[in-house]
Every structure is written in C-alpha cells, then in structure tokens.
Amino acid sequence: MAKPAETAQKKADLGVLKAMIGFLKPYRLQVLGASIALVCTAGITLSIGQGVRLLIDKGFSSEANVEALNQALLLCMVMILLLAIGTFVRFYLVSWIGERVSADLRKAVFSHVVTLHPGFFETNLSGDIQSRITTDTSLLQTVIGSSVSIALRNLLMFIGGLIWLFISNPKLTALVMLSVPLVVAPILIFGRRVRAMSRDSQDKIASVGSFVGEAVKNIKLVQAFNHQQLDRQAFDSHVEVAFKVAVGRINQRAWLSTVVIVLVLGAVMAMLWVGGIDVLEGRISAGELAAFVFYAVMVAASVGAISEVFGDLQRAAGATERLLELLAADSLILPPAQPVSLPANISGEIAFNGVTFAYPSRPDHAAIDDLSLHIPAGSSLALVGSSGAGKSTCIDLLLRFYDVTAGAILFDGVDIRDLEPHELRRHIAMVPQQPVLFTGSVADNIRYGRPDASDADIVAAAQSAFAHEFIERLPEGYDSFVGEGGVRLSGGQRQRIAIARAILADPKLLLLDEATSALDAESEYQVQQALERLMEGRTTVVIAHRLATVINVDRIAVLDQGKLVASGRHSELISQSPLYARWASLQFDDAGADAAAVPH
Numbered sequence: 001m002a003k004p005a006e007t008a009q010k011k012a013d014l015g016v017l018k019a020m021i022g023f024l025k026p027y028r029l030q031v032l033g034a035s036i037a038l039v040c041t042a043g044i045t046l047s048i049g050q051g052v053r054l055l056i057d058k059g060f061s062s063e064a065n066v067e068a069l070n071q072a073l074l075l076c077m078v079m080i081l082l083l084a085i086g087t088f089v090r091f092y093l094v095s096w097i098g099e100r101v102s103a104d105l106r107k108a109v110f111s112h113v114v115t116l117h118p119g120f121f122e123t124n125l126s127g128d129i130q131s132r133i134t135t136d137t138s139l140l141q142t143v144i145g146s147s148v149s150i151a152l153r154n155l156l157m158f159i160g161g162l163i164w165l166f167i168s169n170p171k172l173t174a175l176v177m178l179s180v181p182l183v184v185a186p187i188l189i190f191g192r193r194v195r196a197m198s199r200d201s202q203d204k205i206a207s208v209g210s211f212v213g214e215a216v217k218n219i220k221l222v223q224a225f226n227h228q229q230l231d232r233q234a235f236d237s238h239v240e241v242a243f244k245v246a247v248g249r250i251n252q253r254a255w256l257s258t259v260v261i262v263l264v265l266g267a268v269m270a271m272l273w274v275g276g277i278d279v280l281e282g283r284i285s286a287g288e289l290a291a292f293v294f295y296a297v298m299v300a301a302s303v304g305a306i307s308e309v310f311g312d313l314q315r316a317a318g319a320t321e322r323l324l325e326l327l328a329a330d331s332l333i334l335p336p337a338q339p340v341s342l343p344a345n346i347s348g349e350i351a352f353n354g355v356t357f358a359y360p361s362r363p364d365h366a367a368i369d370d371l372s373l374h375i376p377a378g379s380s381l382a383l384v385g386s387s388g389a390g391k392s393t394c395i396d397l398l399l400r401f402y403d404v405t406a407g408a409i410l411f412d413g414v415d416i417r418d419l420e421p422h423e424l425r426r427h428i429a430m431v432p433q434q435p436v437l438f439t440g441s442v443a444d445n446i447r448y449g450r451p452d453a454s455d456a457d458i459v460a461a462a463q464s465a466f467a468h469e470f471i472e473r474l475p476e477g478y479d480s481f482v483g484e485g486g487v488r489l490s491g492g493q494r495q496r497i498a499i500a501r502a503i504l505a506d507p508k509l510l511l512l513d514e515a516t517s518a519l520d521a522e523s524e525y526q527v528q529q530a531l532e533r534l535m536e537g538r539t540t541v542v543i544a545h546r547l548a549t550v551i552n553v554d555r556i557a558v559l560d561q562g563k564l565v566a567s568g569r570h571s572e573l574i575s576q577s578p579l580y581a582r583w584a585s586l587q588f589d590d591a592g593a594d595a596a597a598v599p600h
C-alpha cells in the first residue's frame, strides 16, 4: 500500500476523474437529466438580470402602464415556476447520483477488500479500511451530491455573466479580466495545500478510529490492567494531532476564502465606480448599470462559491485517491489461468512436497523449510512443536492464505495453486484456537458453515457437537443473541458452536487448532467428544495441545524451526525423538510419560 500511495498522489486528478466517470456511467440518464436541469436553472437565473434591466428602463419609464407591468410580472411568475421545478429536479437528481455512486463505491471497495490475501491486512489496519469505506465515501457523496453541482452551476453563471458583461460594456469587463489571474493564483496555491492537508487529516482521523476500535474491543483487558488513564492520554494525543492537522487545513481554507473575497469584491467596487461615471455622463442607462451590477455581483459570487467548494473538491480528490488505492490493491493469491476442477467424490488426501515458505515481511527467514508430509485420505495428523515452529503457518498454507515459496502442496493430487481458492476452501473447514463468532444468533453462527442449511440440519450439527443441550437452555434457544464476538457464551460453548459449524460444512479436510487454555474437566470432555465425532471419516490436520488428541491421531509430525524433525505415533516418538519426549513431558507434565505406556 505504501507504494501506490505515492504514485497515486502524483496523478490523482486524472485518475480520480476517470474512476468517477466509470462509476457515473450506469446512471447516464440521471446525469443527463441533472445537467439539463442545471443548465435551465442557471439560464433562468442569468435572465433575471435582463428582467431587472427591462423593469428599470421600461417598467418605470414615463410611457409605462399597468398592462406592461402585469405582463412583466406574469413573465416573472412563469420564470419563478420554471426555476422552482428546475431546482427540484436538479437537487433531487444530483443528490440521488451522489448517494448512488457512494453506495456503489462502498460495495465495490468492500467486495474487493474481502478477496484480498490475509497478508494485506497485516500492513493495512482494519480501522483505516473502515474509515475509507465509510468516511471517504461519505465525503465523495457530499461532493458528487452537491459540491460538483454548485461548482458547475456557478461556472455556468460565471461564464454567462461574463459574456453579458463583455457584450454590454467591454471597458468595465476588462477590469474583471484583469482581476482573474489575481483571483485564480491564490486559489491554486491554497487549494493545493488544502488538498495535501486534507489527506493527512483523514489519515489522522482513521488512526483515531483504529484506536477506539482496539480499546473498545478489548475493554476488559483495558480495565483489568487499569489502563484507562493511559489509554485516555494516548487517545487524547491522537485526537489532538488530528485536530491540529484539521486546524492547519481550516486555516488554509479560511485564507483561501478571505483572499478571494477581498480581490473579487475589490474588483467589483472598481467596476461600480467606473460604471457610475459612465451613467452620470450618459453613456449607459440606469437599467444597464443595474443589470451590470447584478451580473458583476453574480460573477463575483460564483467565483466565491467555486472557491468555497474547490476545497471540498480537493478533499474529495484525497478521499478518492484513498479509495482507489484500496480498489487497486492486488491480491497475492491469484486464481489460476486454467483452473483444474476436482472430481465430485474427492478423497481429501494431502501431500506437502518439499514445501519452503517465508512470510513476505521476512523473506530471508523460512517459516517452513523443505517440509514433506503425506497425509492419506481420511487419516489424522497432529502437528506439534514449540512456539514459532511453523504449525499455524502449515494450516495457513493449506488454506492458501499464502502461496508456498518453493515446493508444492497437493490436494487429491492437484497442486492447490491450480485450483480456484474458492473451490479448494469449499472442501475445508477450520476450527480455530479462539473460536470466532459473529454478532448474531446461535443459529446464524452455526449456519455460517453452510448458508443453505435447514433448521433441522443446524440442530443435527449442534447435537453432533454436543452443543444442543446448552443451546436449548439459553433464553431463546437457537435464536439467542451471542453478543459481539460471542461474549455471552463460555469458552467451551463457543468451541462447540465452532465445531457444530464445521460439522455442518461437512468438509473433506478438517483443520483444527486446539485451544491451549484449559477448560474444566466436563467441558474438556464434551469438546473432545465433539472433536472426535467431527474427525470421523475426514482427513484432519490438528495443531495438538491435548494428550487425548496426540494419543488418538494416526500420525504426529514434530516440527522445529519449520523443519520436520520426527514423525510417528505417540508411543514411538516418546522413545525415538528426544525433542518430542521433552515437548510431551513439558506439555502434559507427567502424563506424557504415562501415556507412552497406553497401548494403541
């Protein structure tokens, strides 16, 4: 992400415009309608100046009569009605387009983000991504839904007013033209600064968001360690930094507006002075001067309005850049050019063939080093080893969250890089160490394993996972709300729901990361029972922490610093592998040695 940020900064304007045009394309009709309404309302507003001129020169002249006044007023009423209708259409359509485009952008960014490789989220914080999808799209919605329309309307009035000024009095208008560079130069200078600062400001707000997210998510830890005061201070400094950056931006914008007002109104005053002399000397009529004043003020006001929204447009450019960066981020896990499809009745056989893998952030450190393993279909393999040995990495590689650096992983004899990631993961279910529950009901959380499952399927899965009984006892049974992340359930209950989810998914390959935290004997027993049922008839790879698991699996692979150092059954390894014997005695205390005697 760091790289595109810089390049996007340079070519933002063009890129931003192009991307927005792409998002506007489906709504051509609405854009056309809004443009027509915009041109009409600007035209009507421009014609008011002519009305003023006629009213003064004809309406109040000596030969005027009531009839003429009536006609003039009738015409005015029609104009007002048209202006009202035009304004309604313009406002409705432009706001609609703004909302629509920002909704589409949100959908596009989210749908892209969920396909990105997990490594992406190590460098891009969730709070930052959230802020891009919410705050940045809202900013774009405001800009497309109003600022652009204000800018265009004022641009039309500026051009229309200027043309009239030129036709009616070139000398005075020359004064306007002289002031143009004086006005444009500061707009460009301040505008550029506003834009850079707005990007900075949004980044700072995003970091405020991330901080809140983290603190609130881990509120128990924060309070348990009495960290509120320190967190408050840290948060205050985040907020103050964001405030300072915002003040810098406001300062530039305030100067932008001030400078514009002084220059533009100064020019208008000069025009009035010269025009006043012309009227006094009889070169132009009073109506013409009134109309001239009207258009001059309109031109000045439109320049002011454009400069006002110019800052918004600049901020929107910053927001768009940030969104485009997300949209342009490539997933490192690519679907194959010619995907192989798996046969309908796959067996679930796994092979690691000389797999070496280094995380992209640490390319010179092999987390997995020349690992070869064969896991026959339907058998179970336990991965054991000290912390950092590479067990979780093996699971991540099997799910193709990362691609191997060398060697290959075969699923039913097919290199997993030749499979669509979706096709591969369809056959895999994962029960993580910390079961992840989403905000929703118990039933929703189990259904996550297979979205089209019936209620009966869900109950059956819960029964198999030994979860049915406790779910029935919850206040609303399967419809009970689990709270954010499942806070309303105990650790063992969450695990059994995660197991029920995997049972429902009915995968060929089961990936299991056993919880390290000890459950009470009863929960432990139930979770173990549930797991055994889940493992029946499936290929299982489990990161083992329980004695019961290592005793029951078909084979144990002992990893050390990414290398396979021994493999076999528990009883064999206890006598043959000193590393395993030590690990087992540490892990299971005396039980490990006793278990060696358990006959298989």
Ligand SMILES: Nc1ncnc2c1ncn2[C@@H]1O[C@H](COP(=O)(O)OP(=O)(O)OP(=O)(O)O)[C@@H](O)[C@H]1O
Binding pocket: 122, 359, 360, 361, 362, 367, 385, 386, 387, 388, 389, 390, 391, 392, 393, 394
């Ligand atoms: N996202 C990552 N980026 C860079 N290095 C990583 C990443 N995840 C893990 N590692 C490194 O890869 C090595 C293997 O880590 P892994 O998480 O697979 O170990 P593990 O055996 O599962 O350990 P534990 O039992 O503590 O979970 C470690 O040296 C670790 O520091």
